[in-house]
Amino acid sequence: MPASERPGGRTARVREAVFAAALSGLAERGYASLTIEDIAERAGVHKTTIYRRWGTLAQLVAAAVADLSETTVPVPDTGALESDLHEMARSIVALVTSEPGRTIIAALFSDAVRTPEVAAIKREFYAARYALTDVVVRRAVERGEIPERASAADLLAAVAAPIYYRLLVADLPVDRAVADRAAAAALAAARAGALNA
Amino acid sequence: MPASERPGGRTARVREAVFAAALSGLAERGYASLTIEDIAERAGVHKTTIYRRWGTLAQLVAAAVADLSETTVPVPDTGALESDLHEMARSIVALVTSEPGRTIIAALFSDAVRTPEVAAIKREFYAARYALTDVVVRRAVERGEIPERASAADLLAAVAAPIYYRLLVADLPVDRAVADRAAAAALAAARAGALNA
Numbered sequence: 211m212p213a214s215e216r217p218g219g220r221t222a223r224v225r226e227a228v229f230a231a232a233l234s235g236l237a238e239r240g241y242a243s244l245t246i247e248d249i250a251e252r253a254g255v256h257k258t259t260i261y262r263r264w265g266t267l268a269q270l271v272a273a274a275v276a277d278l279s280e281t282t283v284p285v286p287d288t289g290a291l292e293s294d295l296h297e298m299a300r301s302i303v304a305l306v307t308s309e310p311g312r313t314i315i316a317a318l319f320s321d322a323v324r325t326p327e328v329a330a331i332k333r334e335f336y337a338a339r340y341a342l343t344d345v346v347v348r349r350a351v352e353r354g355e356i357p358e359r360a361s362a363a364d365l366l367a368a369v370a371a372p373i374y375y376r377l378l379v380a381d382l383p384v385d386r387a388v389a390d391r392a393a394a395a396a397l398a399a400a401r402a403g404a405l406n407a
Numbered sequence: 408m409p410a411s412e413r414p415g416g417r418t419a420r421v422r423e424a425v426f427a428a429a430l431s432g433l434a435e436r437g438y439a440s441l442t443i444e445d446i447a448e449r450a451g452v453h454k455t456t457i458y459r460r461w462g463t464l465a466q467l468v469a470a471a472v473a474d475l476s477e478t479t480v481p482v483p484d485t486g487a488l489e490s491d492l493h494e495m496a497r498s499i500v501a502l503v504t505s506e507p508g509r510t511i512i513a514a515l516f517s518d519a520v521r522t523p524e525v526a527a528i529k530r531e532f533y534a535a536r537y538a539l540t541d542v543v544v545r546r547a548v549e550r551g552e553i554p555e556r557a558s559a560a561d562l563l564a565a566v567a568a569p570i571y572y573r574l575l576v577a578d579l580p581v582d583r584a585v586a587d588r589a590a591a592a593a594l595a596a597a598r599a600g601a602l603n604a
Contacts (some may be wrong), residue, residue: 229492319575333578335455367572368592372561374576375568378516381530395565395596404588 236271237313240320241328246270268327275314275335278394279305287344290349298343299369299389306377307347307384320376336392340366356400361407368396368405371373423443424450425457426471433468434510437517439524443467465524472511472532482540486548492594495540496586503574504581516575537563548582553597558604565593565602 231252233245246267250257264270281307286297305311318332340363347362356365373391376382399405428449432441443464447454462466479502483494502508515529530604544559554561567587573579596602 275574329578336577364569364588364592367569367577370570370576371572372564374572375564378565378575379529379567379571380533381526391561392599394601395561395592398596398599398601399592402590402599404595 213298223245224253224255225263226254228264228270229277229362232267232270232312233278233310236274236317237310238340240317241271247347249402259398272331272334275318276338278310278314278343279335279339282308283309283339284344284388287346287349290356291346292349292393292397293351294346295369295393296390298346299373299393300386302370302373303384303386303389306373315377356397357403357406359403359406361405364405364407365396368399369393408601415584420454421450421456422460425452425467428508429467429471430475430511433514435505437514438468438522439558441468441587448560465528469528469531472515473535475507475511476532476536477539479508480536482543484543484546488543488552488597489510489590491543491547491564493587494561495543496570496590497583499567499570500581500583503570512574519532539581543582552590553594554600554603556600556603557597558602561604562593562597563603565596 228249231249231272232244235252239248244267246257246260249267249270253260260270264273283298283301286294286301288294289295306315319326331401343366345361347356347360347365350356350357351360369392372395373384373388376384376388396405409573426496428439428446432446432449436445441464443454443457446464446467447457450457457467480495480498483498485491485494503512539588540563541559544553544557544562546554548555548557566589567568569592570581570585573581573585593602
């Protein structure tokens with residue numbers, strides 16, 4: 211990779227500054243009032259830099275959200291499904307309860323209903339997360355921990371669902387205990403074959 | 408009960424017309440643009456009738472949403488937890504995929520983030536649902552189908568969570584198969600003790 215793209219290089223610094231500006235803009239104003247001009251000003255870069263690199267506002271926001279999630283919810287590989295799922299659930303809780311996570315989720319979820327671009331960002335983001343974490347389930351099947359027919363998508367959704375349900379639907383607090391219970395319930399369901407494809 | 412409040416009586420008809428007007432107004436305009444005057448006009452009643460009976464817009468919308476849910480998601484009593492949970496999951500899917508259900512959920516979820524009254528309506532609504540369906544779990548414990556320590560709130564949330572997750576987060580379709588899988592996974596988790604309090 212060229213020196214400028216290495217962590218700390220000029221391109222990497224621009225990327226970081228632009229993503230931070232996009233996320234704080236999203237949190238403060240919501241997608242509908244966000245502009246590339248505003249993000250460029252916050253990041254201290256020229257707007258043509260943003261247009262050249264990300265094309266559209268929607269693509270920039272999608273990239274910034276994906277980047278935040280990749281850095282805060284890494285794909286675990288602890289050697290056992292149980293601890294992998296607990297780690298995933300705890301990272302999700304850490305993300306959604308963090309200041310940037312909370313405001314971004316609020317913005318994405320409130321605007322998605324009436325803004326097709328935001329709905330698309332959200333949809334692509336979660337589809338990408340599945341593609342990324344699929345390997346956690348494949349490894350578990352290879353180790354013989356769950357039935358071969360277990361649906362990776364359903365198992366991963368089962369870990370995240372109770373956390374998002376409390377957050378978005380029931381409006382109840384989420385913490386480490388909620389994460390651990392979500393992971394344990396998902397694992398029990400998978401072992402019982404209730405999540406087979 | 409006085410004749411006017413019986414189904415088909417004048418009070419019952421007014422109630423029905425006002426609830427229908429509140430829900431269609433909510434679906435079309437969102438909470439922020441909804442007014443009691445507008446609902447009164449849609450329902451063909453005087454606005455003082457609404458003020459006298461429901462007090463505020465928030466209380467009226469809360470009552471209308473609760474009424475919709477009570478009529479479309481009845482509390483099952485089939486004699487076995489498994490069939491009770493499948494019935495509940497299927498009713499939830501039927502509600503959230505129905506035309507009024509979809510628009511109301513969209514309205515409640517998009518506005519809740521920035522409107523404290525809507526957040527309160529949503530919170531109270533789901534708390535009331537738990538209180539109502541609690542009995543399903545109590546009966547199952549009495550019949551010895553799940554551990555005595557099973558958390559009713561967590562079991563009910565486990566049934567609903569995968570449905571709402573697909574709907575609100577992953578943006579995937581929900582149908583009867585999704586409902587049945589949610590019910591089966593929740594039951595497996597409860598039986599394994601993963602949902603104990």
